[in-house]
Amino acid sequence: MGPIEMAFAYLLSVLGVFVPAILIVSRGARARRLAITLILTAGVAGGLVAVSSFLWQTTSLLDLSWATPFPFSFAVDRLSAFFLLLVCAVAVPVTIFASPYFDLHYSEQQRRWTWAFFSLFLLSMIVVVTASTGFAFLAGWELMTLVSAALILIEGDSPERRHNVFVYLLMMHVGAAAVAGCFFLFLPYSHSLDFGMIRAAGAAMPGGIRAAVFLSAFVGFGAKAGLIPLHLWLPRAHPIAPSPVSALMSGIMLKTAVYGFVRFAFDFLGGGPWWSGYVVLVVAAFTGLLGILYAIAEHDLKRLLAYSSVENIGIVFLGLGTSLIFLAHHSLLGAGLALVGALLHAFNHAFFKSLLFLGAGAISSSTHTVDLNELGGLQRRMPVTGAAVLIGCCSIAGLPLFNGFVSEWLIFRSFLAGSSLVDAKAGIILPLMVGILALIGGLAAACFVKAFGVAFLGRPRSAEAEHAQEAPLGMRVGLWMLGAGCICIGILPGLLLRPLVSLVQVLVPGAGVPEETLSIAYIIPWIAAIVLGTSALAALLRPRARMARTWACGLPGLTSRMQYTSTVFSKPIRSVFAQVYRPDRKVEQLPTDQPYFPASIAYQSVRTTSYERVLYRPFVELFISLAHRLRRLQTGNIQIYLLYIFLALVSLLTFLRFQR
Amino acid sequence: MIPVLGAGFILLFRNPRFATRAALLVGALEVLALGAVIWQVHLQGELQEGRYLRADALSAFFLMSIAFVSGIVLIYSSGYLRHTGEGRFSSPRWFYALVFMFLFTMISVCLSANLGLLWIMMEGTTLASALLVGFYNTEGAIEAGWKYLIVCTVGIAFALFGTIVLYLAAVKAGMSPASGLDWISLMNAAPGMALDPHLVKLAFVFVIVGYGTKIGFVPMHSWLPDAHAEAPTPISALLSAVLLNCAMYALMRYDVIVSRTVGPAFSHTLLLIFGVLSMVVAGLLILVQRNLKRLLAYSSIEHMGIIAIGLGLGGPLGLLGALLHTFNHSAAKSLLFFGAGNVRHNMGTLRIDGIQGISRTMPQTSAALVVGGLAIVGLPPFSLFISEFAILSEAFAQAHYLVAALFLIVLSVVFGGFAYHLFRMLCGKPGRRPENARLIPSEYISMGIAALCVLYFGVRIPHFFNVLLHEAMAVLR
C-alpha cells in the first residue's frame, strides 16, 4: 500500500467517517473547526493523489470488496485523476469560503448537520469519479443526489422549495435508473460490473445493445448534466441551495455527469453509433442557446447563474458531440482536439462557475438579496469581492486572457477541423456550428456584462446595497483562490493542455491533437504582454482623475432610478428573441385618459415557455390516472375479491391447458 | 414449543403490566431457542425431529428473520400497548397470548417437514392472526378481520387442493403414503422418479394461487391493505415482515420440488408473471394512497413482487437477492410501521393529508420514517439497495430486458410516491402538537435496532449470515 493509496484511504475515511462522526458526537465551535480543517487536508490529499497518479499512471487505488456484498473498489486512470483533481481543486476554496458563510447564516444545529452533509457530498462525488466498479459508481451516484437534496432542505422547507426538491429528487432518480440500466446492459457480455471487464466487453457487443447503452447513458447523464429538455431540475435546485452548496453542485456535480458520459461513450463504447455524434451535437446546440437566452432574461442572480450552467454544459457537450463525429469517421486528430476542448471547458467551468456562485453568496450575505434590480454600486463597497467576481464574469464570457476562452477556442478549432472530413454532412454541419457557438459566446458576454454591471457598478438601487460591507476574510480568500486559478489557466493554458493531450491519448487509442492548436499555449502569454503593456503605457498618459458629478441632462441630480435595471438591459435581446420566450407582457398605465403624462406605468413580462407543462405533466398524469383506475378495482366488496381469486385460478388453469 | 406454553402462561396474568413482563421474558426465551436451532443447523447441516419436524438452512434463514422481527416487535409493543384498555379478547394478555400463538404457527411453518403439516400451520397463521387484526373491535377492524379470514381461508383451501394433487402424484409415482408429503423426500425423489409432470403443474397452479393469497400477489392481495391498515401496529409489522415471508417460504418449497420435476421454466414463468404484476400494480397504487399504513401495505405487496421476480429469475444472484430481500424488507418495513405507530399515537390519525410538519414536532420518529423510506425505495447505503441490485443484475444478465425495464420504471414510480407522501408529512407547518413527541425507551430500542440493521446490512453482510444465506441458496438450487 503505497503513499498514494494511503492518501486516498485517508481522504475517504476523513470525509466519510471522521468528520460526520465528529460533528454528530460533539457540538461546539472547536469540534467544527477541527472538522473543517480535516476536510481541507482531505481536499489537499485528494489533489496530491490526483496529480501523482496522473504522473505515474497508478491505476488501482483501494479495494473494499472484502467488506461489501458486491465488488467495491477504486481505481484512478488519467480520466479519473483529471476529474479527481477538478473536485479537490474546487472543493478546497469552497470549503474555505463556506466556513464564514455558514457561521453567518446558520444556527448551531444547522451548522453541524450542514458540515456533516457537506463532507459526505464531497465524498460521494469523489467516489463517483474514482469508482472502478458499477456498484461503487451507482452507490456514489445515488448518495450524491440524496446528500445534496438534504443540504438544500437544511436551509428550510417552504412549499415551493419542497416542490423543487421533489422535482430534483424524482428526475435524478429516473436518471439514476437510466444510468443503472446502461451499466447492467453490459452484464450479459461482461459478466461483471468491473470497469475493466466492461471495457473489454464493450467492443464485442452487438450494435443494438451498443446503441441502447449509448442512448440510456446520454439520457441518464444528460439528466444530471442538465441538457435541455432534461434541465428542468437545474434552475429549480441550484438557486435555492446555500451558495457554497450551489457552487459545488454547479461546479462539480454537473461535471461528474460529464465524467460519466465520457467514461461510457469514449472509454467503454469507444464511440457510439454513427448518428450518436449528431444527436449529441444537436441537443447540445439547443441547450447552449436556450440556456444562455434564459439566463439573460433572469434578474435573480442565482437563477441566472444556474441557466448559464445549462449553457456551459451545452458547450461541453458540443465538444463531446464533435469528438464523437470525428470518431465515427476515424479521424482521430479532430476527435482528440474536440475532446480536449470539452474536458478543458468542464474544468474551467468548474472554476468560474463556483467562483460566481460564491460571489453571489458573498453578495447575499452582505445585502441579503440576489435580485439584480435591488443591487448596484457594490464595487465601491466590496472591491476585493467585486474584482474576483469580475474575473469570473470575464472567464465565463469566454474572453481571451481568461480560462473560458481557451476551451471555447479549442472547440472552435475542432469545428474548423471538421471541414477536413470527406463526409459532406459532417463537413458542412461542423463549420456551421461555429456560428452557433459564436452566438452563444456573444450572448454570454452580453449576459455577464449585465450581471456584473448591474450588480457591482453604477449606484446602489436599494438601501441594503447602499450599506453593503466587504465580505469577511475567509470568503475573500476562497474567491481569490478560484479567481487566481481562472487567470492562471487563462494565461498559461500549457499547464493543462499537455496533460490533457496525454489523457486523451490514453483514453482514445491513437488520438492526439494537431500540433498547431497547441500554439495557443505560446501565443496567449504574448497577447497578454502586448495588451497589458499597451494598457500600462496608455495609463501613464493620464493624470489623476478629479471627481465630477455625472451629467444629468441639466436635472438637479441623478437618482438611482434613472439607471438601467437588469430587466431593461436585457430588453433588446428579449424582444429580438421573443419567439423563444413567448413573453406575456402587461403594461398598466394610470391614469388611462391622458396617455402622454402618466402618473404611473406598471410593466411586467412573464416567460410562458414551460417544459414542465409540455413534456413532463403528461407523463405524470398518465401514471396518476392509471393508478386511479387501478384503485377503483379495490372495491371494498369481499365477493368481488373472491371473484378475483377464482378468475386468477381459472386463467391459470386455461394457461395450463394451452401451455400443454 | 415455547410460544404455546408462553401463551398459556401469559393468560394467567390479569394485570397488564405483569403480562407485559412475562411476554418479554417468553419472547427472550423464544428468541434464544430459535437462536439455538439456527446454530445447530449451522453446525450440523440439518435437524430432524421425528417425522414431522425438520430444519435445514432455508428454514433456519427464515427462522432468523422471524426471531429478529418478533424480538423487536415484542419490545416495541411492550410500550405500544400502554394505552389499550381491557376488553373481550382485546386486552394486553390476550394480545400477547395470540401473538405467541401466531408466532408459534409461523415458526412451525418453517420447521414442518411435511407439506400437510405446512398447510395446517399456514391455516393456523390465518386463524391466530385474524383475531389480532380485529383486535381494536372498531368497524374497520372487524371488517378487515372478516375479509382477511374469508379471503385467506379460501385461498388456503386451494393450496390444500394443490397439496393433495401433489400427494396424488407422489403416490401414483409409487412413494409410500407416509413419505408422500415430506418435502425432503419429494425433493430428493423428484428428479429421478417419474412424477406425472402434468399433475405436478396442476398442483403448483393451485398452490401458487393459494399461498399467493397469503403472500399478497396481485390479484389475490385484496385482504392485505385492509388487514395491515386496521391491525394494531405491532401486528401490521408482524404480518408484513414475517407472515408474508413465511408464505413465501412455503411457496419456495413447492417451487423447488416443481422445478426439480418438470424443469424450472414452468414455475419460474408463473413466479415472474405474478411478481411483475404485483410490482406494477402495487407500485402504481402507492401513488394514490391516503392512509399511511395502507401505503406501507401496498409497498409490502410490491416488495413481495420483487422477491418473486428474484425467485423466478433463479440463478445465483437472483436467489441471493430474493432471500436477502426477504430479510431486509422485514427490517425496513417493521421500522416504517413502528414510525407509523408513533405517528398514529401522536397525531391521532393516519390520513396523510392530516399529518404535517412532523419533522419539527417529532424529529426522532420522522428520522425513522426517513431512514425507512430511503431504505424501502432502495437507495444506498441501505440494505434493500443491495438485494435489488442483485436481482436487477440477474435480470439483465439473463437478458430479461422487459422485466428489468419494468422493474426500473416501477422503482422510479415508487420512489416518486414515497418521496411525495413523505415530503407532505414531514415538511410544512406542524398542525397540532403531539402529546409525547420523544420516544419512550422501548420504541427507541426497537426502532434503533431496526434502523441499524438496515444500515449495517447495506454496508456489509456479516459472515455468519452470509454462510447461512449461501446454504439456503444451495437448498433452493
Next chain:
Amino acid sequence: MKIMVDILQLLLLILGAPLVRGIIARFKARLQKRRGASIWRPYVELFKLLRKEDLTPPTSSAVFRLAPVLLFGCTVCVAAFIPVAHVSALLGSRGDFFLLVYLLGLGRFSLSLGALDGGSAFGGMGASREALISSLAEVPFLMGLVALAILSSRADITGMVAWTLHQNIFNISTVHILAFTSLAMVVLAETGRMPVDNPTTHLELTMIHEGMLLEYSGPSLALIEWASAIKLHAMLALLIALFGPWGMAAGGSGWGLATALLLYCAKVTVLMVLLSVIESAAAKLRMYLVPDFLGVASAVSALAVIFTMWVKR
C-alpha cells in the same frame, strides 16, 4: 528585419487611424456639398483631449478608469494581427482569427462595463444596445472568416492572406464574394457606422456607441476615440488583406515594400470613398431592424461556408 517590418505595419495602423477618420469625414463633407474640416483635425482633437484633465463620476469605481486603457490595449493587439503591406504581422502567423474576434470582444466588454459604471441612463442604454448588436455581429464575422479559412485550409490571418495572394485575381470563387459581403456588413456594424449606428449623433434615441462614451472626458475619452479609430482602420486593412492582397510584398526587398505601401494607400482610399458614400446615402436603421441586417449577413456567411464544400473539391 522582418520584425521591424511588422512593428512598422503596426505603427502605421495605430498612427494612421486618426487620419483615416479625418479623410472619411472630409469625403462625407464633400458629398454633402460642405468644405469640411482639415483631414488632420482628429490628431488635433486627440492632443487637445490628452492635455485636458480626467473627470470621473463620484459613484464610479476603478472599473471606470481601467476600461479605456484596456480597450486601447485590446485594439492595438488586434491591429498587431493584420498584415498591411507585407505578408506578415506581429501576431499574424501565430494567432488565428478566433483570437482576433474575441480580443475585440474583450475591448467591447470592458468599455460596456465602464459605461455602466458611469451610473447615468445613457451608459446603460449604450451598453445594452451594443451588447445586442455585437453578440449578433460575431456570428457573420466568424463564419465569413471560417469560409476563407476552409478555402485556404489555414486558420492564421497571414496564412489566409498568403493563400489568396497566390490565387489568380480572376478566378475568385463565389465563396470570396459571399464572405466579402458578409464581412463588409460586419465591419459596418462593428465600427459603428451607418446604417447601423451614427457616429456623429448624440441623440439618446439613436446613440449606441456614443452613448457609452458620454461620461468620459479628457485622456480617457482620447484613448477611446483613438481606439475606435484604430479599430476602423484595422477592419479596413483586414478586408483589404483578405480580399485584395494582390500587390502585397512577400519578400524583404525595400522596393517591393514601397510599392505595396502605395498600393495599400490606394486600396484604403477606395474603401474610404465607398464607406463615405454609404454613410451619406444610407439612412440609419431603426434599432430593431439591425438584427435583420445582421441576419442577412449571417445568412450570406453561412452560404459562404456551405459553398466551400464544392469550391474546395
Next chain:
Amino acid sequence: MGLVGIATEKILSSFSVFLFLTIILLAVARRISTSVLLFSLQSAIITAEVLATGFQEKLASAYLVGILIFVIKVVAIPRAFFVLTKRLKTVHDVKASTTPSQSVFVVAVMIYLSYAAVHSYGGAVRAPGDSLAAAIALILTGAFLMVSRKKALMQVLGLLVMENGIFLAALLTTFGMPLVIEIGIFFDILMGLLLMGIFMFRISDTFEHLDVSKLRRLRG
C-alpha cells in the same frame, strides 16, 4: 368379490348423483336452514362414501375418518349453524345476488366443467370418474356460493362445501392422507368455524346486519 363388494361399487358410483342433487338444491335453496340441512345431507353422503371406500380398500383409518366426518360435519356443524341463526336473530333469507334460475344454470355449467376437467385429467383418477367430477363440482359450487350469497353465514357454508369437495377429492384420488394430517385439517376447520362465529357475532353487534356486501368502508 362378494355381494357386498358389488354393492359398494354400485354405491360408490351412484353417490355422485346424489351429490349433484344436493348441489343443485343448494343453488335454489332460499332459506338458510334449508341450505344447512342440505349441507349436512351432503356430508352424510360423503361419510357413507368414505366408509364404503374404507370397506373396499380395507383401511382401518378410513373408518375413523368417516366417524370424524359424521360427528363434525353431519352433527356438530349444522347444530352450530342453527344455534347461530337463532342467536344472531337474522332473517332467514339467504340473500342471493342471483335469481335461483341463474344459480341453477351456473351450477349446471359447473358440473359440466368438472366433467370436462375430469376427462382431461382422466389418467389421474382411480376411483369412478364421475365422483371425482362431483368433488370438483363441489369445490366450484362452494366458490359460487361464496361469491353469490351476501350473508356471512352462507359464505361460511360455501366454504364448507368447498372443504367437502376438496376432502372428497383427496379421498377418492388417494386413500386419504396420513391420519395425523387429516385430523389436523379437521381441527383447523373447527377452529376456523369458531373464529368465523366470533366474527359474525362482532359483525352483527357492530353493524346490526350480516350482509357482508355492505362491508365496504375499506377500499382503494
